Amino acid sequence: MANPYLVVENLTKVYERGQVVALRDLSFSVEKGEFLVVIGLSGSGKSTLLRCINRLVEPTKGKIYLDGVDVTRLSSARMRRVRRRIGMIFQQFNLIDRSTAIGNVLTGRLGYTPAWRALLGWFSKADRDRALANLERVGLRDKAYVRADQLSGGQRQRVGIARALMQEPELLLADEPVSALDPATSHSVMQYLEQMNREDGVTVLASLHFLSLARRYGTRIIALKDGQLVFDGPPGAIDDTRFKEIYGEEAEEVEVR
Amino acid sequence: MGTRGGWAALRRRSLSFFLDWLAWGYIAYTVMYLLNHYWYTVYVDWYGTLKLPSWGWPLVVLGTLELAVWSRALGRSLGLRAFGLEVTCPSLGRRILRAFLWHVSVLPLGIGVWLGRGEPWHDRLAGTRVRAVPKEPERPGRRALATQWGAMAAVLLVLTLWLGWLIIGINLQVLGRRAPWAAGIWRQMLRPDFRYFLESDPAFALRNLPFSILDLMVVTIFMAFLATVLGAAVAFPLSFFGARNIMGFSPVGWAVYGLTRGFFNVFRSIETILWAVVFAVWVGFGTFAGVLALTIHTIAALGKLYSEQVEGVSPGPLEAVWAAGGSRWQVVRYAVLPQVVPSFWAFTLYRWDINVRMATVIALVGGGGIGDMLFYYKNLSDWPKVGAVVMVIVAVVWTMDYLSGRLRERIT
Numbered sequence: 012m013a014n015p016y017l018v019v020e021n022l023t024k025v026y027e028r029g030q031v032v033a034l035r036d037l038s039f040s041v042e043k044g045e046f047l048v049v050i051g052l053s054g055s056g057k058s059t060l061l062r063c064i065n066r067l068v069e070p071t072k073g074k075i076y077l078d079g080v081d082v083t084r085l086s087s088a089r090m091r092r093v094r095r096r097i098g099m100i101f102q103q104f105n106l107i108d109r110s111t112a113i114g115n116v117l118t119g120r121l122g123y124t125p126a127w128r129a130l131l132g133w134f135s136k137a138d139r140d141r142a143l144a145n146l147e148r149v150g151l152r153d154k155a156y157v158r159a160d161q162l163s164g165g166q167r168q169r170v171g172i173a174r175a176l177m178q179e180p181e182l183l184l185a186d187e188p189v190s191a192l193d194p195a196t197s198h199s200v201m202q203y204l205e206q207m208n209r210e211d212g213v214t215v216l217a218s219l220h221f222l223s224l225a226r227r228y229g230t231r232i233i234a235l236k237d238g239q240l241v242f243d244g245p246p247g248a249i250d251d252t253r254f255k256e257i258y259g260e261e262a263e264e265v266e267v268r
Numbered sequence: 269m270g271t272r273g274g275w276a277a278l279r280r281r282s283l284s285f286f287l288d289w290l291a292w293g294y295i296a297y298t299v300m301y302l303l304n305h306y307w308y309t310v311y312v313d314w315y316g317t318l319k320l321p322s323w324g325w326p327l328v329v330l331g332t333l334e335l336a337v338w339s340r341a342l343g344r345s346l347g348l349r350a351f352g353l354e355v356t357c358p359s360l361g362r363r364i365l366r367a368f369l370w371h372v373s374v375l376p377l378g379i380g381v382w383l384g385r386g387e388p389w390h391d392r393l394a395g396t397r398v399r400a401v402p403k404e405p406e407r408p409g410r411r412a413l414a415t416q417w418g419a420m421a422a423v424l425l426v427l428t429l430w431l432g433w434l435i436i437g438i439n440l441q442v443l444g445r446r447a448p449w450a451a452g453i454w455r456q457m458l459r460p461d462f463r464y465f466l467e468s469d470p471a472f473a474l475r476n477l478p479f480s481i482l483d484l485m486v487v488t489i490f491m492a493f494l495a496t497v498l499g500a501a502v503a504f505p506l507s508f509f510g511a512r513n514i515m516g517f518s519p520v521g522w523a524v525y526g527l528t529r530g531f532f533n534v535f536r537s538i539e540t541i542l543w544a545v546v547f548a549v550w551v552g553f554g555t556f557a558g559v560l561a562l563t564i565h566t567i568a569a570l571g572k573l574y575s576e577q578v579e580g581v582s583p584g585p586l587e588a589v590w591a592a593g594g595s596r597w598q599v600v601r602y603a604v605l606p607q608v609v610p611s612f613w614a615f616t617l618y619r620w621d622i623n624v625r626m627a628t629v630i631a632l633v634g635g636g637g638i639g640d641m642l643f644y645y646k647n648l649s650d651w652p653k654v655g656a657v658v659m660v661i662v663a664v665v666w667t668m669d670y671l672s673g674r675l676r677e678r679i680t
């Protein structure tokens with residue numbers, strides 16, 4: 012049997028500032044095509060975990076194999092080549108406000124753009140067409156030349172998705188992609204992720220705040236508590252006891268419809 | 269208490285103590301100066317000399333030390349306040365005991381502090397404790413002046429003003445006495461002589477070239493323009509080396525950051541006028557020296573402002589470009605630049621204002637420009653012509669100010 016697509020082994024992250032142990036000896040693996048949802052209270056280490064995988068955050072200890080390659084040992088130049096296959100979308104969208112939607116989407120292509128072209132801002136015709144096609148796909152073709160700060164939250168996150176699509180990713184990291192959105196918009200954004208997962212075969216790792224969303228979209232759920240893995244299994248397996256384990260005794264489950 | 273925490277706490281305590289000592293020393297010095305001024309000497313020269321017998325100085329040093337110790341033991345002194353510390357204490361007797369014990373514990377080479385392991389002897393034995401003031405709002409009803417530190421601060425302020433008045437030699441009588449004479453000059457300046465506005469003044473010849481007021485004003489604007497553009501062009505790339513978030517935290521990053529920021533700070537603290545002196549000696553009097561001086565200062569000043577803007581960008585977009593596989597300079601080009609360009613423009617325009625104003629007077633030290641003419645006429649006491657030049661300068665500076673203000677509004 013082939014190795015799993017992504018393997019995380021004994022991953023530990025200690026932030027030097029404040030000596031915070033954000034992840035403790037974390038191990039799990041992900042098969043190609045899974046939609047893995049990471050849940051946990053805020054501060055449990057979800058963002059840190061996702062950022063260790065594309066090394067926006069340097070892991071302190073442990074290994075991360077992506078397609079059999081240990082990314083923790085890659086030089087920064089080789090890491091960049093790996094990163095361009097990993098799309099990422101963010102809780103706060105991380106768009107450049109003063110730039111247009113298409114300007115933001117095109118930055119997703121930077122990993123593939125020759126240095127001099129990127130310096131001058133000359134993206135190829137193919138990239139521009141691709142950007143428009145991806146905006147079309149997230150239903151924002153008509154907003155292509157609108158400044159990002161003129162868009163609503165949901166629209167901004169969809170620009171973020173289009174930006175990630177530009178990378179033609181095989182893995183998508185989504186750090187609380189819908190936490191800043193209202194419930195209805197949340198579902199529309201999550202559906203785009205689901206579509207990427209099902210139709211393009213993109214492996215998705217998404218951290219989510221609400222268990223109901225996790226159950227609805229995840230093919231598997233892992234839960235973190237104080238940087239440790241406290242659950243790993245199918246969405247159906249999280250019952251009331253499990254829930255209390257993850258979120259604490261006082262927590263009540265909130266439904267997002 | 270961890271060793272590191274212990275050290276930091278000890279450092280804070282010592283620094284706050286030295287601040288108190290310094291404050292009392294300053295108060296003592298000022299009081300002595302004033303006593304000397306009003307009682308002991310009839311005539312005080314410009315700087316006023318302070319006369320003390322040789323045994324007086326050790327006395328002052330020890331006396332102020334005592335004052336520092338007692339003021340800290342008996343209440344919240346200025347030094348304690350400045351470092352957010354306070355002395356907690358069960359009773360007045362304990363406080364007095366603490367002040368006495370301090371001598372035993374600290375004076376013999378700080379023995380009680382070293383051996384006390386985080387809690388010096390004088391605190392242990394007196395049952396007092398120095399701690400960071402908990403972050404709760406100050407008790408209402410206690411005005412700053414009613415506290416010891418407030419009183420100390422007030423005394424410092426009053427003494428400093430008093431001393432300053434004496435040292436500067438403020439003399440209001442002169443101001444009144446010579447007012448009529450000055451008014452004569454003002455009257456002449458207000459009847460400006462614009463004869464040489466367009467036509468060049470044959471008497472005023474700079475390097476054998478005659479100039480009119482307009483000629484030199486244009487030259488001055490060019491100086492300011494050139495200095496601003498060149499300065500901004502150099503400051504722009506440099507500013508990224510002076511930004512923490514771009515340089516990262518590697519040793520090389522720190523070194524480059526430190527050097528760049530150091531360069532900005534040192535070169536900025538030397539005023540344009542001083543740079544003009546340097547360059548006037550180097551390349552000779554004239555506009556070239558003036559432009560160099562303006563440029564150097566512009567680089568340093570804009571560099572610092574730009575760097576701070578770069579450091580203030582929101583990190584999200586940077587993260588996004590990194591995540592997409594962007595390189596360091598792509599991050600700068602696509603995530604930092606779009607965020608800082610508007611404020612870079614605003615600062616540059618603002619600097620343009622400053623440079624225009626500076627260029628008009630830089631001739632005072634050999635920097636060339638309209639100021640040459642201004643000081644030439646001033647030395648001849650040709651006040652109507654001085655008036656004409658000043659009016660042109662005012663008009664130009666005001667116009668440039670207005671224009672750059674309007675531009676800034678449109679950009680941001």
Ligand SMILES: Nc1ncnc2c1ncn2[C@@H]1O[C@H](COP(=O)(O)OP(=O)(O)O)[C@@H](O)[C@H]1O
Nearest residue numbers: 026028031033052053054055056057058059060
């Ligand atoms: N840059 C950082 N420096 C220091 N501590 C951090 C940093 N980022 C996160 N942490 C700490 O690491 C822990 C995990 O944070 P995070 O991964 O952001 O959790 P989550 O995304 O689940 O809310 C928290 O205790 C947080 O305070």
Ligand SMILES: [Mg+2]
Nearest residue numbers: 057058059187
């Ligand atoms: Mg987070």
